[in-house]
Amino acid sequence: MNLNATVVFLGISYIQYSGAWALVLLIPFMSTLMVLITLYMMHYNLIYQSEKCCSPLTTFRVFVNVLKTCCLQYCHLGGGVTSWLDHAKDKNGGRCRELLVEDVKFFSNLLPLFIFQLLYKMCIMQIPSGYYLQTVNSSLNLRGLLLPVSVMNVISILPLLILAPFMEYFSTCLLPSKRDGSFLSACILAGNLCAALSVLVAGFFEIHRKHFPPVEQLLSGKAVTVSSMAWSHLVLQYVLLRVAETLVNPAFSVIHRFVPSTIRGTFMNCLTLINGFACFMGALLFELVYLISEGNWFPNTLNKGNLENFFFFLA
Numbered sequence: 001m002n003l004n005a006t007v008v009f010l011g012i013s014y015i016q017y018s019g020a021w022a023l024v025l026l027i028p029f030m031s032t033l034m035v036l037i038t039l040y041m042m043h044y045n046l047i048y049q050s051e052k053c054c055s056p057l058t059t060f061r062v063f064v065n066v067l068k069t070c071c072l073q074y075c076h077l078g079g080g081v082t083s084w085l086d087h088a089k090d091k092n093g094g095r096c097r098e099l100l101v102e103d104v105k106f107f108s109n110l111l112p113l114f115i116f117q118l119l120y121k122m123c124i125m126q127i128p129s130g131y132y133l134q135t136v137n138s139s140l141n142l143r144g145l146l147l148p149v150s151v152m153n154v155i156s157i158l159p160l161l162i163l164a165p166f167m168e169y170f171s172t173c174l175l176p177s178k179r180d181g182s183f184l185s186a187c188i189l190a191g192n193l194c195a196a197l198s199v200l201v202a203g204f205f206e207i208h209r210k211h212f213p214p215v216e217q218l219l220s221g222k223a224v225t226v227s228s229m230a231w232s233h234l235v236l237q238y239v240l241l242r243v244a245e246t247l248v249n250p251a252f253s254v255i256h257r258f259v260p261s262t263i264r265g266t267f268m269n270c271l272t273l274i275n276g277f278a279c280f281m282g283a284l285l286f287e288l289v290y291l292i293s294e295g296n297w298f299p300n301t302l303n304k305g306n307l308e309n310f311f312f313f314l315a
Helices: 002-018 021-043 056-073 084-088 098-109 111-124 127-136 150-174 181-209 231-248 251-258 264-292 307-314
Strands: 214-219 222-227
Touching: 098 111, 098 264, 111 181, 111 231, 111 264, 127 181, 127 231, 127 307, 150 231, 181 231, 181 251, 181 307
Parallel strands: none
Antiparallel strands: 214 222
16 A cells, blocks of 8 residues: 555656646556455455454443443442453343453453554544645755655655564564564554654744745746745654554554454454544544634644644644
8 A cells, every 4th residue: 555655646746747647547547456456365365354253233232231230230340250341241140141251351451552543543644734734835946846745745655665564574583572562562652652753843843944034936837935944854754754653553463463363353343443433533623623723723824823833732
């Protein structure tokens, strides 16, 4: 997917630079290629498929049964019950099999992971739009050439392409004994810190950008007034953002390694649903920030607003 995105952004950059609009056909071509690769992997069973033993609906029913049992019988922890989920077991007055309840217990252990993913995705989905505004309002001049905006997306993807296989090799081959929960948790925590650092850097550079004198720059054939701060100042925040993504991705490894195979697919589906829900929550967060700040934190004209406050809030 990242290689596909790199090729597409390179194509868009060339279109923006040379005006060769015939290359627009590159985008549907790459999408078709990805579909064919996916069909090939499905045909030869190269895509991981977990055991279909416990659905998200079944997991939800266990929690509902626990709440119903606790409310109707006013039971409390004790008497051999070590977890509140034990109330869903048949022997404790519930209606669920003991093995199923034991599997569902892993959900409560992974709640911090889900919360981290929710917060991370809520913020991370709002960052690129702010970075794009910063890039458009900065000097894209590179030794007399006008740098296409899409090049910044290519630069941001490169760390992910380089670090992802290196991390897999490092954790699998060099230090297999370190590939445990603490190692993966440290990667996820470091990823969240990198994301926060990326947004902080963006906020400070936004303050720094306003001190540069304005210059005129051609954008889509129109002369616009932008800051004379060079685009290279923004590379660090783009790189840190992709490093964060590379480090946070091991969350899926936690799911594979520590969750029982009977509900592994369920937890992966839940993580996917949380990622999707976080996108909607992030959009809602942006709308609330925009309304409360009356557009000041996310202005159409950057020099007339305080985009840095939005970045600091996300951090």
